[in-house]
Amino acid sequence: MYKTLLFSMVMLSTFLAACSGESSSSNSETSSDGNEQSDDKQVLNISESSEIPTMDPSMATDVVAFQWLAATTDGLYRFGKNAEIEPGIAKSHEVSEDGTTWTFKLREAKWSNGDPVTAHDFVYSWRRAVNPEVGSEYGPYMFNGVVKNAEAVSTGEMPVEKLGVKAIDDTTLEVQLEKPIPYFKELTTFTTFLPLNQEFVEKHGENFALSADALLANGPFKFTEWKAGEGWVLEKNENYWDKENVKLDKINVKVVKEIATSVNLYESGDLDRTSLTAEFVDKYSSSPEFSTIRKPSLLYIKMNQENEILSNKNARKAIQRIINKENVANVILNNGATPIGGTMPAEFVSHPESGKDFREINGNLAPYNPEKAKEFWQKAKEELGVEEVELNLLGDDMGVAKKMTAYFKGQLEQLEGLTINVQSVPFKERLRRNSEMEYELQNYVWLPDYLDANTFMNLWVTDGANNKTGYASEEYDKLIERANNELAQKPAERFEAFLQAEKLLIKEDAVIAPIYQKGSAKLQKPYIKGTFRNPMGSGYIYKYAYIEGK
Template structure:
């Protein structure tokens, strides 16, 4: 998901969700909520002045929440508000550091296979029940149970938690999942292999607990409305007007309620950037994302900011849907014909950067040298229109086609439509190619991706945990987020080696991922990388303490507050 396996894990006033990761799917160039950074990480003692200000935050999102069921969620908007209303074993805090959630601490066995979590005894659900180890056992079993139909359960837990993949495949009873309630406040997790990033993974939305009694009482109505949900996090949803917006209020029963200053968060669904900017100017919302045409207008404003994000956007190429896309030369031609620099400078104009790989800049570094992953592998794809046309013509000859028509699945927001029109124009530089753009709502795009009902798809991904694997394991054969038809025994073997043989050898593991990325992009041209997102935003100066996340929920509101309004 992240997101949170987003995305989570967000676009402000334009679709910014990713199928995922979070985590992924997604759109375009601004963050859906328009939040800025953590405002310099103000210390909690600086919040004294906030007592005189009404603690209400008004924000926007560009799309409806598809679901609030943590077993089903697979997009950034869902993971954002699950993260705002729920605590897992751990949470993310300032700088992506892992903070205590329901778990007070944990121990790990010498072989790295058994993790034992000690849970706090003062965590409550909003129905008054105590949060216990069984809530995690039930939630994790539900997420991998094939009857649930979760995308992220098998994806996040398969090959990680003992028996998860076999259960998801229907070969093993769900009760044999490697998670056990030793007692009410002790959770024991057995892994398939050592997982270097497992603590980080437990912060992701799919690993949130569920109150079994409440979920089963609601039946098929669970998570469809604000009152068919139960919460254990900093906020609780009190109103959910589908398609219009939702309201969160402070959860007074939260175990760490003293740290929560905001009393209410109001969220409006607004797809049009100009409408969002107008709402910001009239003081109806406290943040707004900016599309290209507004950036220069507001660049000198004290409210203006640009936030770089570890979120990548790319074209997915369905190798099963069209004979030409099954040809690697055609896919390389699509990669090479796009002018990424003009795309980010003119169409996005928000600080986004051209991408030539599938791991973002400033995300992970070589464990020995400290050099960034992206700096080591560099741009694996560069614009070369002449070579692209040559490869395209060779591909057409090889498959016996003179003219080609390809469907392009894009978003329905304003920025999405501008970006998709630009990419259509770029791709149609290839002789004989006609691109038919289909603009659909994000929820429909998720459904069509799942069914592989597309030819070219604009897509995005935000990390589910801070490790190259969150990007690389997406494309293994039959991977839950693959959905391109790509299958390579050699690529699968590299990912397996990184996560088994080299699981406890950080240098060899990192270098194996470097090799895998070259195969994915440079050799097999599975994707056409586009850009790494940055968000141009307006934020009222009285909004403090919002933390921007590198994974999972895009923003943390637990420590946010209003000061001097």
């Protein structure tokens, strides 16, 4: 997930530029290495379009939380310059010959309250993430099938103490895996794998991670203010183990839902960066402060198959094909986004033998075709015995999201007899409704969590934590299971299994309606140096950022 999920994870391209094919400008916002000293006031002023639902790493599911958890908390490893994996709390690690035991040696580090960061903090956090009494959405999703006994723990069949993680001593963490996971080091950068100070978490109870005084940091920055609905302030964490490489003293973040407002604040000097929507791109495209990138995250329409209409495959295929994706990407967005015809983004993973991009191989599995869409819709109505249909379309209440939802309504209502009721709600409420499956149609964004095709493909297994569509396919489940077990050490065959699974998911079963691969257009002040794009979950890395020449 950057669930919008972020990544999210967010996300987290997947966010490794070297593998995703993003241009270097998309990963480094400056040609500087970020280590220069500057006499300028080291304060960065930026905005977010949504409030943070929670900063609890066990409970966070959205890219906003992922962004600021990455800025305030170091895991075993973290993303650094040019989206390279660099040491966090782990100084080093060793892997057993069979690939199932990872032993991490931890550095001397402190929490922002002065407590030492120890191996016990990772054990507590990871157990908490899979504890069914806690109810983490990402915990089972990220740990099950990866860390030994995670699935049995998350379903209540085993106590949390049986999870395959233990502190050998304060500075040695041992992790037992269910099977070899080649990308496990990348996984440890993800939000759900971050450590937690048990005493602090339990002291704050239900209020943990919901206000600045109920947060603890061990990363480059720490929260000093957090005003609900308005924004938050981060300051340099003087207890950070690598504080010598942190140049910014403060980051001021305002919640600004409307891009027009954000642009005005940028022009007045109140913000140092702003995203742009289509109506602003032409105006600013010639500015040296303007840039665009294509991200490895997707927007698609989720369809709840527990709804009688959407349980019909022909109805879903009609919805897939009635929306003009070119207009969405090139007219409504006009920010580097591109139409997409599958659940795997372009320039993300390539065939291990031919080197061809996944998206290029499978092509457009759900092409825009209004005439064909109307044929599918007519078949669906005949099969369902209906002439008039009403469906609710859930989306966020922010400016560009509201415009997108309004456009989808118009496109979908080309299907004879279909009425779309738009439901624009705050981001946090949309996440809740998705989790509870309280929707019929939904605009949804997914960001990769790690650099592997599985981060997009295992979303749709039966009863998967992030499925939330009611889709259940024994054939699809077997393909994903085979890819991650029998074929785990056979890269080419594994890739072929994922290709086959995507065809089943999109072309045959029409589980989602893929719309576009996200792009981003922005204005950024030239005095901002040393910021880097993070492919996993969070959007930016601020550890090495600084102000020069303001």
